[in-house]
Structures are given as C-alpha cells and as structure tokens.
Amino acid sequence: MPSLRKAPTMTDVARVAGVSPMTVSRAFKPGARVNDQTRARILEAAEHLGYVFDSTASNLRSQKTDFVAVTIPSLNNANFADTVGALNEGLQARGLQILLGYTNYDIHEEERLVAQLLRHKPQAVIVTGGRHTPRTRHLLLSAAVPVIETWDLPETPLGHVVGFSNADAVQAMVDHFVRKGLTRIAFIGGDADRDTRGLDRRRGFVAAMQRHRLEATRLIAAGPPPISMREGAEAMHRLLDSAPDTEAVICVSDLSAFGALSACQRRGIDVPGQISIAGFGNYEVGAICVPSITTIDPLPRQIGAFAAELLCDLLDEKADDMPVRRHILPQLLIRESSI
Amino acid sequence: MPSLRKAPTMTDVARVAGVSPMTVSRAFKPGARVNDQTRARILEAAEHLGYVFDSTASNLRSQKTDFVAVTIPSLNNANFADTVGALNEGLQARGLQILLGYTNYDIHEEERLVAQLLRHKPQAVIVTGGRHTPRTRHLLLSAAVPVIETWDLPETPLGHVVGFSNADAVQAMVDHFVRKGLTRIAFIGGDADRDTRGLDRRRGFVAAMQRHRLEATRLIAAGPPPISMREGAEAMHRLLDSAPDTEAVICVSDLSAFGALSACQRRGIDVPGQISIAGFGNYEVGAICVPSITTIDPLPRQIGAFAAELLCDLLDEKADDMPVRRHILPQLLIRESSI
DNA sequence: CTTGTTTATGTTATCGTTATCACAAAACGT
DNA sequence: ACGTTTTGTGATAACGATAACATAAACAAG
Missing domain, CATH: 3.40.50.2300 (Response regulator)
Structure with missing residues (x-):
C-alpha cells in the first residue's frame, strides 16, 4: 500500500505531536536536549505517520x-x-x-x-x-x-x-627465496600500465633481483588487470614453455598464483618440489589449496x-x-x- | 591549495557568465534548451571558478x-x-x-x-x-x-x-548425480537460519532426494554464513569421518566445494574417482582448480x-x-x- | 528575594538548486 | 505580412531541515 499522499515532513510530525518543527528536529538528533516525554511523543507521532527523516534536506541546510x-x-x-x-x-x-x-x-x-x-x-x-x-x-x-x-x-x-610499499613487500619475498637457495626466479604480473600496485610489485621484484646480482629476465606479462586465476594459469604455461628451468615464481596476487599452481598440476609438475610459487594478498584460496601458497598479507x-x-x-x-x-x-x- | 573561501554556487557562475542562475542550471542538464554559445560560456565560467554541482540541493528541490x-x-x-x-x-x-x-x-x-x-x-x-x-x-x-x-x-x-529458484537449481544437480548412478549423496551447507538462499538449496536437495526415494540424511552443517572454503574443508572432514561411504557431495557454494576438494586431497581421496563434488555459483576457483568443479551458474x-x-x-x-x-x-x- | 544558570522550546531565515510561470525574439507556415 | 509555434532566457518561490538567536520556566546560589 504505497501511500499516494505526499510523504509526511517534520512539520506534519510537529503538528501531531503538538510541538514546533524545531523540536522535532532535535528529537531526531541523538545529542540534542529534548524532554524525554516530549521526545517519546514525537517519535510516536513520527512512527504513526510513517515519517522518514530526509537526509537530503538536512545535508543541504x-x-x-x-x-x-x-x-x-x-x-x-x-x-x-x-x-x-x-x-x-x-x-x-x-x-x-x-x-x-x-x-x-x-x-x-x-x-x-x-x-x-x-x-x-x-x-x-x-x-x-x-x-x-x-x-x-x-x-x-x-x-x-x-x-x-x-x-x-x-x-x-x-x-x-x-x-x-608494494615494492618492499615483494623484495622481502625475493629475499625469502634467495635465502632458500633459489636463483632462477620469475615474476608473473600485468603488462599494461594500469595496475599501479602491480607495477610497484614488479619494480620491487626487479630491484631485489639486481640487489642479489640475479637476472630479472623472467618477467611474464599476464595482460591487463585484474590478473585473475585464468591469466595466472596461462602465464605459467608460457613461463614453463619459455624457461622450463625456472625454480620459483612470484605472482602479482594469490589468484594468479593459484592459477599458476593449477597449471603446474595439469602438467604434472610438483610444487614445491620442482617449482616454488608465491602470491600476494593472503586470499583464502591460497590458505586452503594443496599445497597452500606462500604469500604476503597486506592486512x-x-x-x-x-x-x-x-x-x-x-x-x-x-x-x-x-x-x-x-x-x-x-x-x-x-x-x-x-x- | 584547498580554497578557504566558500565554494562557488550557480549564482557565482551566473554572475561571471552574465546570465541568470536558472540558465546555469539548464546548462548543466543534458536535455535542457540552452543556446550553444551561452552553454559554452557558462561551462567555461564554471570551470574557471572551480564550481562543483551540488546534487544535495538539486535532489531536494x-x-x-x-x-x-x-x-x-x-x-x-x-x-x-x-x-x-x-x-x-x-x-x-x-x-x-x-x-x-x-x-x-x-x-x-x-x-x-x-x-x-x-x-x-x-x-x-x-x-x-x-x-x-x-x-x-x-x-x-x-x-x-x-x-x-x-x-x-x-x-x-x-x-x-x-x-x-535456488531449490530447483540444486534439484537439477541431484538429478545429474542420480543419472550417473550415484545414490549416497551428501549436502554441505549452513546450519543457521540466516542464509535463506543456502537453506533453499538444502530444501531443494532434500526434496530431490525424496523424489528419487533416496535417503537425505547426509546433511553437514558448516556453521553460520558466509560458508567459505575453510568451513567447506572442515565439513568435508566431518563427513568423511561420519559417512566414509559417501559417493557424492553437493556444496552450498563453489567456495565450500573447493574446501571440500582440498580436504579430499589432504586425505588422499581421489575426486571424482572415489567421491564426486559439486558446488554452486560458478566462482572462478571452481573453473581453474584441478579437478575443476561441477557447478551451477546463477548468471x-x-x-x-x-x-x-x-x-x-x-x-x-x-x-x-x-x-x-x-x-x-x-x-x-x-x-x-x-x- | 534577587541574580545567574540551566533546561526546554519557539521564531525566523536560509542552505543551493530548480519547478513553474512569464515573456521577448526568432523561426515558421500560409 | 500576420498569426502561430519554437527557442532562449529570466523572476519568483519553494523543496525540508536546521543554524542562530530568542525566550520562558525551573532551579541554584548568594
């Protein structure tokens, strides 16, 4: 039963409650000083009329x-x-x-x-x-x-x-892999200049590799963002075709990392036995999948x-x-x- | 350089453009009839003043x-x-x-x-x-x-x-399993009465099982919504403990289905060899994971x-x-x- | 009992835009 | 050329709430 009459305003509520519109206004503000009984009467009148506060008018005034x-x-x-x-x-x-x-x-x-x-x-x-x-x-x-x-x-x-710092976070990940003795490390990320955070992560990867005097040549462009699971899987297939001796892959997100993991599973490549994989973002999929995926939680x-x-x-x-x-x-x- | 003066209004724009506020108003409405040159002059004045249209006032009036x-x-x-x-x-x-x-x-x-x-x-x-x-x-x-x-x-x-109809959709899934000759089918869903769509799916499951004269007793409650991957995995472990002869599991969503799949992988149970799994929602994870997960796409x-x-x-x-x-x-x- | 303070309420004007009516000028039809 | 329509613009008031100021009553302090 949508009312055909015009919607009631504070003035209508005021008339029914026997007060001025200003008092009605105050009754609807939590902090305002209104007599408890008056406020109760006003709220009752408002409820009875089906009054709905109008933020638009309030915001303007x-x-x-x-x-x-x-x-x-x-x-x-x-x-x-x-x-x-x-x-x-x-x-x-x-x-x-x-x-x-x-x-x-x-x-x-x-x-x-x-x-x-x-x-x-x-x-x-x-x-x-x-x-x-x-x-x-x-x-x-x-x-x-x-x-x-x-x-x-x-x-x-x-x-x-x-x-x-997205770059710093990925550098920490590279350091983790290098400590484990891995050197042939790849990065899967976006190719366009649209996803700036993704590019920062790639920059961090390159910087860390150079710091460790390692070649940062295994850079796979997975297309424009969002880089999702499918793009991650496709990128991983390309990586495995072009550089089969890769020991570790850092992905721009857990979603692409999961895609990469699935690609390995389809090819019968053991993770982490043959290749280590890491993601970014601490998405739930990375915590649940088998094997679970090393990642960075940006909180x-x-x-x-x-x-x-x-x-x-x-x-x-x-x-x-x-x-x-x-x-x-x-x-x-x-x-x-x-x- | 946040301007300390009051923000300009249509009246200010009108003064600079040498027209009335009403004409400025019309210049900002796509459908309104304003002389092209006048409109251009107004928009230029607005740009120059840094005028920003005020939806609040417009909405109210x-x-x-x-x-x-x-x-x-x-x-x-x-x-x-x-x-x-x-x-x-x-x-x-x-x-x-x-x-x-x-x-x-x-x-x-x-x-x-x-x-x-x-x-x-x-x-x-x-x-x-x-x-x-x-x-x-x-x-x-x-x-x-x-x-x-x-x-x-x-x-x-x-x-x-x-x-x-969430119920009908799940019934179609049950029919699919029954056609394949599976009869010991379980359902993993929420336990609370909060997720109504989840409950509808469960109702559809029970109805379909009864229609096929099968026992709908393998109902695993995975906790309050949202039922996510983790809950799916936990529920699957409970199901495998309590009813190890289950042949198929229908999950309230692909997320819980993926969790269930991971639980099977942790236990060394082959999917679909020993157990078939299905989800709901056509989430990307179900399309990418190995094995990919049978699902219903609600578009x-x-x-x-x-x-x-x-x-x-x-x-x-x-x-x-x-x-x-x-x-x-x-x-x-x-x-x-x-x- | 006066004075000052607190509490509860009312009055008036206004936020920035636009609906509505009004009107002049230009364009059109015959 | 004359009535009719179209086009472009302006003047006025109003949308519904509330800021700012005003006021009356109740209460406290001296």
Missing part, C-alpha cells in the same frame, strides 16, 4: 553531508572488499554512509568517478592508490575535504596516507580500520592539519608452496 | 534523488559483486548513484540498513533475497518507490523480482543487468504498475569433479 566517497579498483576483489568492510564498520557508528565507486583499474575512470562523487559533497574522499590524473588531483585538492590515499605510499601524496582490514579511525579524528578535528602517513607492515606468510 | 539503494549479504562475494557491477553499469548512463549496504546475511541488519538507506530518499530499492523482517517489509512498502527483490523467487514479493551479471533494465523502464514509466517477475535460468556446468 547544515552544509554537512553524511557521505564519505570511496573508490576502489574493483568490487570483485576480496582485498579491497575487506578494506571497505572494515572502513564501513568504523564509520557506521558516526552514521556515515559510504558512496562507493570502482575505477576498473583505470585512472581516467577514476577521474570520472571522483567528479561524480564530489557532486554529493562528501565529508571526505578515500581513494585506492597514489597515481591519479592531473585533473583528479586538481579536483581532490580543491574540494576542501580530507583525502586519504590507501594501499600505497605515494611520493607526492594528496593528503593523508594509509598504506604500505586489508587494518588499512580500512586505520582509515576510518583517521577519518573520525579528522572530522572531530582531533587531528591537526598535518597530513598523516600511516604505514602498514605486510606480513610474509611462508606456506607449503615454497621450499 | 526536484524531490527526485539520483540514488538507488542496494543491499547485498556480503561485499566479499564474487557473485553479489558481479550483480552489483552489472547493475552499476546499467545505471551509469542515467547518472544514478548506487547506495550500497551489506547485511552480513542478517535480516535484522538488513532492517537497520534499509531504514538508514531510505533516509536518503532513493528512487528505488534493490534487495537480495525474499525474506525480510515485518518491519523491513513495512518500510519498503510504504516508501512509495519501486522495490526489486533479487537472487530468489519470493512467495509473497514486495514488488518486482529478478531471480531464480549473477544477468541478474544485475535485468534489474537495471527493469529499473530504467520503471523510472521512465515505460513499464506499467504490474509487478514484474523475471526468471533467471541457472546453468548446470558439468566439470571434472563429478563422474
């Missing part, structure tokens, strides 16, 4: 929305989903509503998205990654709201940062939780204007797939 | 927001992410912004979420599933906006439906695309008031994990 804009590369990615989940939990209590957009790993799509999201006058913007178009940077800097970049450590941040929920905490401080003006740079320390998880 | 509220059980689920992704693509062109919330498989959390989302006066509400608290039903019915239930075929729909992107299409028709008032009930036909994908 108070010049202060309850939105936080968030962009992630892909919805369909457990890591980013975890970050957004933790973020959401941290913002729930303050009644903040996330406006989520996904960029499809494309900084131009990010630009479009940021422009669209800013029209809703969010209280803050949280973006994934530290590489943006000049226009995106301009839009965010002139928006006069806090900006948090995550999942990265940008050289020239837009504002605050909650992230880690995505911690990223979200820290961002939420920082945001709450900023909105409370507890934090001063100094840009915060909060480091996450990814954890290396040695599992069965590497000797 | 026109009594018509650009929001569509969407609830899904979990962000971290490739199926729902696919549905939301396709939905988003379908709504992008109309400039609609999705307000996403996740219920954590809890209809009481859904109630809280729906109440919160309705405060933003969305143009429509899209929910996952057909089971809701009485209050959720009341809120949605009195909201006077289109409601679409997805991923299910509710007996008493709130409005429109884009979904399929999540199609659900999202249909919902978007329906929504656009409804907002254009192309569709009449009759509730639409659009059936999805899940596809049975036979793979290596079943004989």
Whole structure:
C-alpha cells in the first residue's frame, strides 16, 4: 500500500505531536536536549505517520553531508572488499554512509568517478592508490575535504596516507627465496600500465633481483588487470614453455598464483618440489589449496580500520592539519608452496 | 591549495557568465534548451571558478534523488559483486548513484540498513533475497518507490523480482548425480537460519532426494554464513569421518566445494574417482582448480543487468504498475569433479 | 528575594538548486 | 505580412531541515 499522499515532513510530525518543527528536529538528533516525554511523543507521532527523516534536506541546510566517497579498483576483489568492510564498520557508528565507486583499474575512470562523487559533497574522499590524473588531483585538492590515499605510499601524496610499499613487500619475498637457495626466479604480473600496485610489485621484484646480482629476465606479462586465476594459469604455461628451468615464481596476487599452481598440476609438475610459487594478498584460496601458497598479507582490514579511525579524528578535528602517513607492515606468510 | 573561501554556487557562475542562475542550471542538464554559445560560456565560467554541482540541493528541490539503494549479504562475494557491477553499469548512463549496504546475511541488519538507506530518499530499492523482517517489509512498502527483490523467487514479493529458484537449481544437480548412478549423496551447507538462499538449496536437495526415494540424511552443517572454503574443508572432514561411504557431495557454494576438494586431497581421496563434488555459483576457483568443479551458474551479471533494465523502464514509466517477475535460468556446468 | 544558570522550546531565515510561470525574439507556415 | 509555434532566457518561490538567536520556566546560589 504505497501511500499516494505526499510523504509526511517534520512539520506534519510537529503538528501531531503538538510541538514546533524545531523540536522535532532535535528529537531526531541523538545529542540534542529534548524532554524525554516530549521526545517519546514525537517519535510516536513520527512512527504513526510513517515519517522518514530526509537526509537530503538536512545535508543541504547544515552544509554537512553524511557521505564519505570511496573508490576502489574493483568490487570483485576480496582485498579491497575487506578494506571497505572494515572502513564501513568504523564509520557506521558516526552514521556515515559510504558512496562507493570502482575505477576498473583505470585512472581516467577514476577521474570520472571522483567528479561524480564530489557532486554529493562528501565529508571526505578515500581513494585506492597514489597515481591519479592531473585533473583528479586538481579536483581532490580543491574540494576542501580530507583525502586519504590507501594501499600505497605515494611520493607526492594528496593528503593523508594509509598504506604500505608494494615494492618492499615483494623484495622481502625475493629475499625469502634467495635465502632458500633459489636463483632462477620469475615474476608473473600485468603488462599494461594500469595496475599501479602491480607495477610497484614488479619494480620491487626487479630491484631485489639486481640487489642479489640475479637476472630479472623472467618477467611474464599476464595482460591487463585484474590478473585473475585464468591469466595466472596461462602465464605459467608460457613461463614453463619459455624457461622450463625456472625454480620459483612470484605472482602479482594469490589468484594468479593459484592459477599458476593449477597449471603446474595439469602438467604434472610438483610444487614445491620442482617449482616454488608465491602470491600476494593472503586470499583464502591460497590458505586452503594443496599445497597452500606462500604469500604476503597486506592486512586489508587494518588499512580500512586505520582509515576510518583517521577519518573520525579528522572530522572531530582531533587531528591537526598535518597530513598523516600511516604505514602498514605486510606480513610474509611462508606456506607449503615454497621450499 | 584547498580554497578557504566558500565554494562557488550557480549564482557565482551566473554572475561571471552574465546570465541568470536558472540558465546555469539548464546548462548543466543534458536535455535542457540552452543556446550553444551561452552553454559554452557558462561551462567555461564554471570551470574557471572551480564550481562543483551540488546534487544535495538539486535532489531536494526536484524531490527526485539520483540514488538507488542496494543491499547485498556480503561485499566479499564474487557473485553479489558481479550483480552489483552489472547493475552499476546499467545505471551509469542515467547518472544514478548506487547506495550500497551489506547485511552480513542478517535480516535484522538488513532492517537497520534499509531504514538508514531510505533516509536518503532513493528512487528505488534493490534487495537480495525474499525474506525480510515485518518491519523491513513495512518500510519498503510504504516508501512509495519501486522495490526489486533479487537472487530468489519470493512467495509473497514486495514488488518486482529478478531471480531464480535456488531449490530447483540444486534439484537439477541431484538429478545429474542420480543419472550417473550415484545414490549416497551428501549436502554441505549452513546450519543457521540466516542464509535463506543456502537453506533453499538444502530444501531443494532434500526434496530431490525424496523424489528419487533416496535417503537425505547426509546433511553437514558448516556453521553460520558466509560458508567459505575453510568451513567447506572442515565439513568435508566431518563427513568423511561420519559417512566414509559417501559417493557424492553437493556444496552450498563453489567456495565450500573447493574446501571440500582440498580436504579430499589432504586425505588422499581421489575426486571424482572415489567421491564426486559439486558446488554452486560458478566462482572462478571452481573453473581453474584441478579437478575443476561441477557447478551451477546463477548468471549473477544477468541478474544485475535485468534489474537495471527493469529499473530504467520503471523510472521512465515505460513499464506499467504490474509487478514484474523475471526468471533467471541457472546453468548446470558439468566439470571434472563429478563422474 | 534577587541574580545567574540551566533546561526546554519557539521564531525566523536560509542552505543551493530548480519547478513553474512569464515573456521577448526568432523561426515558421500560409 | 500576420498569426502561430519554437527557442532562449529570466523572476519568483519553494523543496525540508536546521543554524542562530530568542525566550520562558525551573532551579541554584548568594
């Protein structure tokens, strides 16, 4: 029975409750001082009328929305989903509503998205990654709201940062393999310049190999992001064809690592007996599969939780204007797939 | 350089462009009639001032927001992410912004979420599933906006439906196994009454077994949703302990099926030689792993695309008031994990 | 009993956009 | 050339909540 009459407003509630609209407004704010009985009468009247608070009007009048804009590369990615989940939990209590957009790993799509999201006058913007178009940077800097970049450590941040060095994390992985005595190490990652975090990981791989005076020539390009299981499997087949003597493979993510593992299983290649495999991201599949996959846990929920905490401080003006740079320390998880 | 002055409004743009605010407003609406030169001058002025359109004010004045509220059980689920992704693509062109919330498989959390989302006066509400608290039903019915239930075929729909029968889909899977001559078939699913789609699948399993005059006693409860890989593996161990002569297992999702497969591999049980395994959802892991997992593809992107299409028709008032009930036909994908 | 403080409520004006009505000028049809 | 339609623009008021200020009553302190 959708009511055909116009939806009731605070004025309607006020009339029924026998108070002024202002008192109704206060009755709906948790912190406001209203007589308990009056508030009860108002809420009863509101319930009776089927009144629904109108955030739009509230947001306009108070010049202060309850939105936080968030962009992630892909919805369909457990890591980013975890970050957004933790973020959401941290913002729930303050009644903040996330406006989520996904960029499809494309900084131009990010630009479009940021422009669209800013029209809703969010209280803050949280973006994934530290590489943006000049226009995106301009839009965010002139928006006069806090900006948090995550999942990265940008050289020239837009504002605050909650992230880690993707390059360093992969270097730790290379070190792990080298300590085990492996030298013919390959890297499977994306080929386009779209996935900046993936490229950072590749850069870290190359840097670490050079540091160990090893050849960083076994670089397999698995196509544009997202690099998923299928691309990982295909890349592994190509690697095994072109460089069968490879001793270890580091993949840009656990998903591609799992694909690589499956490719080995199809070929009857023993992991880790003949080849060691490592991934990135600590996806569940890598913990469950046989053999389980050595990986790096970038603590995505911690990223979200820290961002939420920082945001709450900023909105409370507890934090001063100094840009915060909060480091996450990814954890290396040695599992069965590497000797 | 966050501007410290107040953000420019249409009035400011109007002054610079030498027109009235109304003309500026029209210049920002794609369909409005404005002289091309005038519009160009206005857009230039807006760009120069760093003007950002204020949806909040627009939404309030026109009594018509650009929001569509969407609830899904979990962000971290490739199926729902696919549905939301396709939905988003379908709504992008109309400039609609999705307000996403996740219920954590809890209809009481859904109630809280729906109440919160309705405060933003969305143009429509899209929910996952057909089971809701009485209050959720009341809120949605009195909201006077289109409601679409997805991923299910509710007996008493709130409005429109884009979904399929989870029970029927699993029955088809049982039929497949029975045709292959398997009779000692188990089901691994959730135990709580929270995941309604999971329970529907279990109901379909029991119904199909009874139809084939087989005992539906091998029911393993894997805990509260989301039932993931780990729960699937644990459930499989319990099943193998309690009923080692089981010939086939149907899992509530591909994730739990993969967990079950891994458990078999750890125990040295051959799949499908000794046990056949099937899942639900056509997650990528099931297509890549060895052996690949027989599954049912519920076509999540199609659900999202249909919902978007329906929504656009409804907002254009192309569709009449009759509730639409659009059936999805899940596809049975036979793979290596079943004989 | 006066004065100051707290508590509970009301009044007025306004946030930034746009629905609506109004109107002049240009384009069109005959 | 004259009525009719189309095109382009402006003036005014309003969407629904609340910031800011005002006020009355109750209460405490001296």
